[in-house]
Amino acid sequence: MPIVRPKSQSAPREEIVIARQMHQALVLHFLEGLTQSQIADQLGISHATVNRLIKRGRQLGLVEIKIKSPVEPLLDMEEQLLALGGISRAVVVPTVSENPQTALQSVGEAAARLLLEQIADGDTICITGGKGVSAVVAGLQAPRRFDVEVIPATGCVQGKHYTDVNHVSTMMADRLGGRSFQIHAPLFADSAAERAMLINMRSVEDVFKRGREAKIAVVGIGSILSDDSSYYDLHPSSSMDRAAIERSGASCELLAHLLDEHGQVCDYSLNRSLVSLTLAEFASIPTKIGVASGPNKAGPILSVMRGHHLDTLVTDEATGARVLALANDKGYRA
Numbered sequence: 443m444p445i446v447r448p449k450s451q452s453a454p455r456e457e458i459v460i461a462r463q464m465h466q467a468l469v470l471h472f473l474e475g476l477t478q479s480q481i482a483d484q485l486g487i488s489h490a491t492v493n494r495l496i497k498r499g500r501q502l503g504l505v506e507i508k509i510k511s512p513v514e515p516l517l518d519m520e521e522q523l524l525a526l527g528g529i530s531r532a533v534v535v536p537t538v539s540e541n542p543q544t545a546l547q548s549v550g551e552a553a554a555r556l557l558l559e560q561i562a563d564g565d566t567i568c569i570t571g572g573k574g575v576s577a578v579v580a581g582l583q584a585p586r587r588f589d590v591e592v593i594p595a596t597g598c599v600q601g602k603h604y605t606d607v608n609h610v611s612t613m614m615a616d617r618l619g620g621r622s623f624q625i626h627a628p629l630f631a632d633s634a635a636e637r638a639m640l641i642n643m644r645s646v647e648d649v650f651k652r653g654r655e656a657k658i659a660v661v662g663i664g665s666i667l668s669d670d671s672s673y674y675d676l677h678p679s680s681s682m683d684r685a686a687i688e689r690s691g692a693s694c695e696l697l698a699h700l701l702d703e704h705g706q707v708c709d710y711s712l713n714r715s716l717v718s719l720t721l722a723e724f725a726s727i728p729t730k731i732g733v734a735s736g737p738n739k740a741g742p743i744l745s746v747m748r749g750h751h752l753d754t755l756v757t758d759e760a761t762g763a764r765v766l767a768l769a770n771d772k773g774y775r776a
Contacts, residue, residue, distance in 0.1 A: 468495075470484065567590055597717035637716065664695035
């Protein structure tokens with residue numbers, strides 16, 4: 443009678459050994475960063491065997507590689523801002539510092555890069571004054587000279603460099619290699635009648651006509667209710683009239699127009715004496731880029747978005763997060 447011997451168990455044990463070596467090789471290579479030669483020395487096997495183990499492990503789907511983008515959270519925030527409505531493009535940069543000037547500098551540089559992508563020879567760029575637009579000018583690194591015109595969208599306030607739209611316009615034109623137009627009128631007239639007179643002056647009318655025909659606008663978004671608001675640098679009496687400004691429901695300013703939380707022009711006396719493009723005229727400009735940074739700008743940004751005044755918003759991550767938080771706060775009033 444033939445003797446029946448049990449089947450050898452060597453094959454399964456060998457497969458287990460290979461599976462363990464494969465797992466060790468994958469861990470050492472992909473998690474600990476060892477080279478195949480180092481793994482061969484550590485496991486006491488040949489370099490060729492290590493290579494085969496790693497290759498086979500990937501074929502079997504034992505390795506999943508996920509690459510995280512450093513800008514993924516920013517892209518997600520841009521999508522969330524777009525979902526709020528009122529803009530067609532959002533550019534969010536990392537908040538690299540709690541220093542507001544450093545954050546604004548980063549936003550200005552991003553807006554400057556965007557502007558350089560948008561412009562071409564023969565274009566007209568319409569701008570406001572302000573810290574935001576000044577940061578854009580500071581961030582401009584033009585690769586060549588552009589045959590462009592830079593036009594003020596508002597009358598001028600002399601004093602601080604960022605309130606002087608003629609100065610900001612000249613600086614932008616110099617950095618781009620183009621030419622600027624100056625406006626010889628104040629931002630605020632003494633009355634609505636005087637405003638009408640100034641607007642109809644040939645030199646002022648010509649500047650605003652060019653502004654209305656601009657291809658691109660770059661503007662700041664101003665806060666009103668914060669102590670560091672630049673609006674109070676624009677008119678001597680506005681700081682004394684703060685109670686009336688608050689009663690008007692103002693939450694922000696755009697082209698020096700005071701707007702409420704819905705982005706509508708407030709019933710406030712200085713709005714009627716503005717020497718500026720109207721918001722209806724501003725709306726006709728094809729590409730309108732708004733620049734703002736800082737926690738005090740979140741409410742104003744949201745108001746301008748609700749009013750559908752801009753095409754593009756450029757801001758930083760911390761400000762964007764605050765805008766989203768305010769938008770989700772049902773009891774929020776700018």
